[in-house]
Amino acid sequence: MTSPSPHSNSPAPERFPVVVVGAGPAGLTVGNILRAAGVDCLVLEAESREFIERRPRAGVIEEWAVRGLERRGLAGGLTVRAQRHTECEFRFDGRAHRFAYGELTGRHHWIYPQPLLVTDLVHEYADVRGGDIRFGVRDVRLHDVDSGRPSVSYTDPDSGERRLVRADFVAGCDGARGASRQALPARARISRHDYGIGWLALLAEAPPSADRVLFGMHPDGFAGHMARSPEMTRYYLQCPPGDDPGNWPDGRVWEELQRRLGAADRPPLTQGRLVEKRVLDMHNYVVEPMVFGRLFLAGDAAHLVAPIAAKGMNLALNDAFLLGDGLVAQLTKGDRSGLDGYSEACLRRVWDYQEFSAWLSEVYHGTSCGDPYRAGTTLARLRRLFTSPAAAAAFAEQYLGTAGAY
Ligand code: RFL
Numbered sequence: 001m002t003s004p005s006p007h008s009n010s011p012a013p014e015r016f017p018v019v020v021v022g023a024g025p026a027g028l029t030v031g032n033i034l035r036a037a038g039v040d041c042l043v044l045e046a047e048s049r050e051f052i053e054r055r056p057r058a059g060v061i062e063e064w065a066v067r068g069l070e071r072r073g074l075a076g077g078l079t080v081r082a083q084r085h086t087e088c089e090f091r092f093d094g095r096a097h098r099f100a101y102g103e104l105t106g107r108h109h110w111i112y113p114q115p116l117l118v119t120d121l122v123h124e125y126a127d128v129r130g131g132d133i134r135f136g137v138r139d140v141r142l143h144d145v146d147s148g149r150p151s152v153s154y155t156d157p158d159s160g161e162r163r164l165v166r167a168d169f170v171a172g173c174d175g176a177r178g179a180s181r182q183a184l185p186a187r188a189r190i191s192r193h194d195y196g197i198g199w200l201a202l203l204a205e206a207p208p209s210a211d212r213v214l215f216g217m218h219p220d221g222f223a224g225h226m227a228r229s230p231e232m233t234r235y236y237l238q239c240p241p242g243d244d245p246g247n248w249p250d251g252r253v254w255e256e257l258q259r260r261l262g263a264a265d266r267p268p269l270t271q272g273r274l275v276e277k278r279v280l281d282m283h284n285y286v287v288e289p290m291v292f293g294r295l296f297l298a299g300d301a302a303h304l305v306a307p308i309a310a311k312g313m314n315l316a317l318n319d320a321f322l323l324g325d326g327l328v329a330q331l332t333k334g335d336r337s338g339l340d341g342y343s344e345a346c347l348r349r350v351w352d353y354q355e356f357s358a359w360l361s362e363v364y365h366g367t368s369c370g371d372p373y374r375a376g377t378t379l380a381r382l383r384r385l386f387t388s389p390a391a392a393a394a395f396a397e398q399y400l401g402t403a404g405a406y
Contacts, residue, residue, distance in 0.1 A: 014165045020041055055115055198242065245278060284354055
């Protein structure tokens with residue numbers, strides 16, 4: 001619920017047209033769009049600048065999202081340094097099955113580590129466009145978001161004082177565990193799906209073993225390989241939900257990865273030091289609507305997709321483009337249409353990606369679920385991608401996020 005306005009001896013409240021809570025891809029993109037249009041805003045971030053510029057997460061970005069960043073002058077670093085991927089590969093039955101979606105569609109993915117994108121976006125917002133961003137803020141609370149006079153309060157990390165900032169609009173971009181989700185009114189509908197599956201998410205100081213994403217469907221569980229940079233590779237291993245990363249010493253990790261991703265016609269994986277090892281309990285959720293009075297949710301604060309289909313950051317960017325443009329139209333021209341249609345426009349792509357994530361989860365995990373019926377239907381789905389041009393085209397469209405309309 002929204003917290004009541006704070007009564008304290010804090011300094012006089014400040015005022016901004018927009019307060020953005022959270023400096024992830026969503027919040028920083030909204031902030032940059034506002035600054036480019038000359039709209040004042042304040043970004044509040046719980047962590048330090050160094051921390052958010054290093055936090056490893058996503059890496060696969062869709063072409064339309066990069067075009068959206070480019071149009072807003074935010075893709076300078078990305079288009080110079082990112083790699084392009086035009087293929088992925090499914091490994092099952094001990095063999096590699098290459099899926100050349102680039103040949104099929106003429107489209108590609110970009111591979112650019114999330115910390116690099118965040119670094120570019122912070123630099124552009126704070127150092128180039130002169131945006132106000134406050135790092136390390138504590139105990140952020142949203143107040144009166146359902147009224148016409150919302151505000152956000154926080155504790156200043158240097159002085160320890162409570163600060164109050166009044167705003168016309170609050171952009172809730174603080175991810176899955178932020179203050180915005182705490183401020184949702186009772187009428188918010190939250191749909192959640194638990195896969196009952198864990199993934200051990202790994203980051204290896206090792207060059208990618210292929211110039212494409214690898215999906216390993218093995219009777220012992222799923223394994224994945226995704227390039228991040230010429231020096232770093234992300235790997236995933238299916239494990240029981242809630243598993244302890246301590247159960248996965250490096251030797252066991254590499255043995256399982258080599259076995260689950262092994263294929264007769266491919267060399268073994270290039271191994272390296274494992275610098276991240278954490279268990280993710282795979283789940284998704286969607287908050288509807290994405291707007292409550294003057295609070296506009298964007299990114300993981302509004303919806304989560306487990307990293308199954310590499311979609312979360314792409315959705316965060318889509319929200320941010322629509323929200324940034326909608327706020328600019330409202331605040332500079334009095335045109336409310338973008339903000340009025342915001343929730344509905346975002347949710348169409350959100351639900352489509354949720355469905356694809358659930359579909360792909362069955363492909364990844366069906367062969368090892370212990371049910372021979374599901375294992376059989378999963379293999380049929382996989383083979384269909386290589387025998388039916390219509391099925392291949394449908395998969396490519398969803399994997400790339402290129403449907404004509406959402
Ligand atoms: P973020 O990135 O979580 O940013 C939220 C920011 O808010 C801050 N914050 C607060 N600030 C102020 N007050 C509070 N109370 C706050 N609470 C939190 C946080 O410190 C943070 O800086 O959300 P945003 O902007 O919505 O972006 C979402 C993406 O980060 C997320 O969807 C992706 O990382 C998901 N994801 C992937 N998405 C893709 O599109 N492609 C991928 O290849 C991909 N790979 C992944 C992923 C997520 C992963 N994990 C960690 C779950 C791989 C992994 C392993």
